[in-house]
Amino acid sequence: MPNSPLPSPMALSNMSPTSSIFKKRSTSSLTPKTAASYLSALSEADARRSRRSPTPTATPALSLSSSVTSESEETVLHENEGLPGLDYPLHAPTSEQVFNTVHSEFGHCANNNFRLVSEHIPGTCLQHVPEEPPYYIVISTYISYLILICFGHIRDFLGKRFYPKAYQHLMPSDGYAPLNSDFDSFYTRRLKARIDECFSQPVTGVAGRTIMLLDRYSPDYNDTQIFTGGRTRALNISSYNYLGFAQAKGGCADAVEESIKRYGVSSASSRLDAGSTDLHATAEALVAKFVGQEDALISSMGFATNSAYIPALVNKGCLVISDELNHASIRFGVRLSGANVRMYKHNDMAQLESLLREAISQGQPKTHRPWKKILVIVEGLYSMEGTVVDLPRILELKKKYKFYLFVDEAHSIGAVGPNGRGVCDFFGISPRNIDILMGTFTKSFGAAGGYISGSKVLVDRLRVRGYLGAYGEAMSPPVLMQIVSSMASIMGIAPSTAVAASSSGSTLRLGSSSDLADVHPGPAPQSLLPSWLTLDPSLASGVEGRTRLQRLTFNSCYLHEGLKKLGFITYGHPMSPVIALLLFHPGKMHMFHRLMKQYKTPIIVVVVAYPACALMTTRVRLCVSAAHTKDDIDTILRACDEIGDVLDLKHGLPRRERWDIEDVCARAVELARIGTQPHT
Incomplete structure (x- = not known):
């Protein structure tokens, strides 16, 4: 490596190979449509942050009509944070909406139009039929791997002769065979090492709707990673938090805290x-x-x-x-x-x-x-x-x-x-x-x-x-x-003496007994739960659980169909919370990950390469959560749309059949319901 000084982490993040992807992250206030009390709380938090003083123990209380949570400070803004859409909603709640979750952990969304039921649609084809990319993508991908493999073998050949100490683990020594000498070792050193920035991303805090990244950079081509000391809050589309229960606040967290007092750790x-x-x-x-x-x-x-x-x-x-x-x-x-x-x-x-x-x-x-x-x-x-x-x-x-x-x-x-x-x-x-x-x-x-x-x-x-x-x-x-x-x-929880009933109308009686425990699906009998467990009424009634399930299904269908309409090749059932977006080319994995993280609203994604998938089908695996809001899915689609144009990733629908990103976002409900229609 040359001895020239490295650019600062801020300079790295602001490098702009494209015109509109690397926009300066906005910390402006909300839109003029927000409620006055909501804006007041935000301005107070902004003033505290600008003075860089310790966060007060209390936030000016919001009025009951526009309250977001019982712990307003944690819901409205976190210390040293202020990205619109991540720490607080882009649109203020109405006077009827009261939320009991921290927005950065579980997004606030009260629109019942953004709900769908997950169930099999008769006539839907379940067999996996992968969509093929154009021939030039296939050929260029093979050529890329061929170049990487050839240059990797040349470097190994020369390195073993001119730098033998660095290759001792690959060479026989004192009668012992080398411990690592197969293709997996070669792939790790010569191919995966080039994109190690995409993997093992260190994080801290709650892996909820958003996640806090620990910033790092590498001065030696990913051999080592150095922490800068900075942190970046990003929209989390990579964790297995399907129903959004990975929360530090709420009824489940309270129950866990009580169990520690009773049982230890x-x-x-x-x-x-x-x-x-x-x-x-x-x-x-x-x-x-x-x-x-x-x-x-x-x-x-x-x-x-x-x-x-x-x-x-x-x-x-x-x-x-x-x-x-x-x-x-x-x-x-x-x-x-x-x-x-x-x-x-x-x-x-x-x-x-x-x-x-x-x-x-x-x-x-x-x-x-x-x-x-x-x-x-x-x-x-x-x-x-x-x-x-x-x-x-x-x-x-x-x-x-x-x-x-x-x-x-x-x-x-x-x-x-x-x-x-x-x-x-x-x-x-x-x-x-x-x-x-x-x-x-x-x-x-x-x-x-x-x-x-x-x-x-x-x-x-x-x-x-x-x-x-x-x-x-x-x-x-x-x-x-x-x-x-x-x-x-x-x-949901029902008393042990309750009559078995199913809200979905699809009750299955599994035994000859008429007891509630023999009915599936059904609520949990109180007798099956610890006597000291007391859940919030919204949790105990099962209302919140059903809402989370329906939010997850809507988010999954919307993102899946939205990506298809934008022209991407994707794998997966429309109602699956796992969506595979195909990249193919090995060099695009690193760039897609970096561009998503440096988008104006940072987004953290997981790229998947060999051996987790076939060598030719490298992909981004998007994991949708009920914690995401419709605005979050809009943000992800807009980022994918811009980056997809830059990296030439749109090889699905013909151009004449694709939708514009504004149409996709405006017709979200219509798009999501496409996934609930029979198709072959």
């Missing part, structure tokens, strides 16, 4: 030793009720739930049939089990049936003995494509070929379905038709860990045979309480 043992508490039993009973199964067990890590419990389900002599895009945790668990594994093309039911016919007729390799068992493993919502499993067709095959079915609902539980109960709720199918339902609490519930649910006989066996029961640390009480409170908020 750790169980300090494994479940089979001394780490099982009444709170674990409560959480497991509530999870079983939520997903509609007989019983459930929970573990402290989602990845380990698959990798530790799949070996307890299958072993040598068994066959696992897996979707080719299943998560790494599933692949790892199957390898540990010792079972044979076959894969089929993603969501291709014809190929799955062909594979089943062959496997059943041929039996085990060499001996041709019948398989001990056949287990088909799929995901409810695929985390890289955003596609939904064709569950009705799989259940038809299950009845015909008599195999066991394992559904991983890590990304679908709590995020899809009119009641948030996952893909079974989405398709209106009884969950008892599925042998094993697995899911995680990391996404929709704002917690951590995972669960396995099924028949009581199966779950009791897994408690003993699974590795996590004996060796895994029991889930900590604060995390358990976050699960219980957020899940109860989605379900």
Whole structure:
């Protein structure tokens, strides 16, 4: 590197390769339409910030008619912050609107037009048919990787001879083979290192609707990163906060705080030793009720739930049939089990049936003995494509070929379905038709860990045979309480003596008993919850939970259809909160990430490259949240529109069929409802 001084971080952020993307971040006040009391509070906060004095312990109270929250200071402005739209709404609330959330953590949106119900539309094609880019994009992408690989090998060849000390880890030494010498090592050093700015972005604070980034820069081509000491609040479209429960304030946070006073912060043992508490039993009973199964067990890590419990389900002599895009945790668990594994093309039911016919007729390799068992493993919502499993067709095959079915609902539980109960709720199918339902609490519930649910006989066996029961640390009480409170908020709470009823009209009676616990989906009986737990009425009634589900569905449909109308190639079901925006070219990953972060309203995104996806399908994975407002989605669409023109990313719809960005934003409700219409 030359010895010339580096530009300051501010200078780096203001470098402008385009005319309108890198606009100076505005800290101006709100529009003239805002309420007088709202403006008064903002001006007071601006004055405090300009004087750089410590924030007073109280903010001038807003009038009751225009109050935003009971803690106005935290809702209206944070210290040293002031970006319109991030820390306070672009449009002031009306006299009828009262919010109980911090806007930067969960956006204020009272417009009922921005609500949709998540449910399967008959006639919708669920098979994944990827859209192909133009030939010049494909050719230039291959050439780019070829150039990177060739120059990387040349640098390795010369470096091993002229700088051997720097390559000791790649060269045999003292009779030992090199530890890292395969393509993965080469890819990490010569390709991924060029775009390391996109990964491992350090953050602080609550990963809610917005997130606080710790600013950094690299003086040595990403070998090291140096913190500048500055911070940037950005719109967060990268976290798995589907329902917006990742909040530091609110009813769930209050319940977690109370649980710490009662239980502490750790169980300090494994479940089979001394780490099982009444709170674990409560959480497991509530999870079983939520997903509609007989019983459930929970573990402290989602990845380990698959990798530790799949070996307890299958072993040598068994066959696992897996979707080719299943998560790494599933692949790892199957390898540990010792079972044979076959894969089929993603969501291709014809190929799955062909594979089943062959496997059943041929039996085990060499001996041709019948398989001990056949287990088909799929995901409810695929985390890289955003596609939904064709569950009705799989259940038809299950009845015909008599195999066991394992559904991983890590990304679908709590995020899809009119009641948030996952893909079974989405398709209106009884969950008892599925042998094993697995899911995680990391996404929709704002917690951590995972669960396995099924028949009581199966779950009791897994408690003993699974590795996590004996060796895994029991889930900590604060995390358990976050699960219980957020899940109860989605379900709503009813007295144990209440008559079972379903607000959606799709009640499924799972047993012969008339007790409330046998009805799915339904509210959580009070008897399943801790006696000391008291939730806010809006949470206990389930109203807020339904609102979050409907906000998430609207945001997902709007962003998905908006990107398509702007001309981008995207993957995913319209109602999926995961939207993959295809970039293809390796150099565009770094530039897209940087331009989004340096947009006039900073936006933090996650780019996905090999080996998480195919080498030719690098993408940006946008994770939508119920915490986002319609204005937030507008901001994301405007940023993508400008950056897409600069980086030549619009290869979807022909130009004559595309919409202007102003039309997209103005016709948001119409666009979102396109995703609820039957299409093939």
